[in-house]
Amino acid sequence: DAGITQSPRYKITETGRQVTLMCHQTWSHSYMFWYRQDLGHGLRLIYYSAAADITDKGEVPDGYVVSRSKTENFPLTLESATRSQTSVYFCASSGQGSDTEAFFGQGTRLTVV
Amino acid sequence: AQKITQTQPGMFVQEKEAVTLDCTYDTSDQSYGLFWYKQPSSGEMIFLIYQGSYDEQNATEGRYSLNFQKARKSANLVISASQLGDSAMYFCAMREVSGYSTLTFGKGTMLLVSP
Secondary structure, three states, X not given: OOOEEEEXXXXXXXXXXXXXXXXXXXXXXXXXXXXXXXXXXXXXXXXXXXXXXXXXXOOOOOOEEEOOOOOOEXXXXXOOOOHXXXXXXXXXXXXXXXXXXXXXXXXXXXXXX | OOOEEOOOOEEEEEOOOOEEEOOEEOOOOOOEEEEEEEEOOXXXXXXXXXXXXOOOOOOEEOOEEEXXXXXXXXXXXXXXXXXXXXXXXXXXXXXXXXXXXXXXXXXXXXEEEEO
């Protein structure tokens, strides 16, 4: 199916564990983004990628790692999960240019206990 | 400094009335795009409307219109004839051209439509 999919949809993990959130898009969009959504903060950019092998930090990158070896995949890894990383995570993709909207995945609700 | 400011944490409107959700932005770019997204209680992010910085006319999409005032750096969303299904969180976002064009969001406005 065409679109952007995130997995898992829900995840509970323990403090200190490594966890990877997956994101896959089928449009061959050049740009991909990871956001976290927390009450009172809206969506904050964690990392983004302008193309395969090009990634850069967003507003809140600490504690996260990304990679983009293929255009269609943009996994987000929490190296050692902390309770403050409990959040809803959204992946998005878009074409290049300020006139192109981003398409969002369904979100991953991550709980760190 | 915040690039996107939504000053209304919550708004109430009665069904069939019009409502305006405020958004101001800050950029030094001449070319940029402004977007509004809707997030219902189910959680998905739904794109509503886009306005380009060089567009002379305000964007419209059905019951949604964007009141774009470039000199004031505001991009307010107007929903005409509100429906119960419009109850949701609404986010304003901006995409600049300079450098890598990331998409920056405001904190959102929760809209509740009452019968």
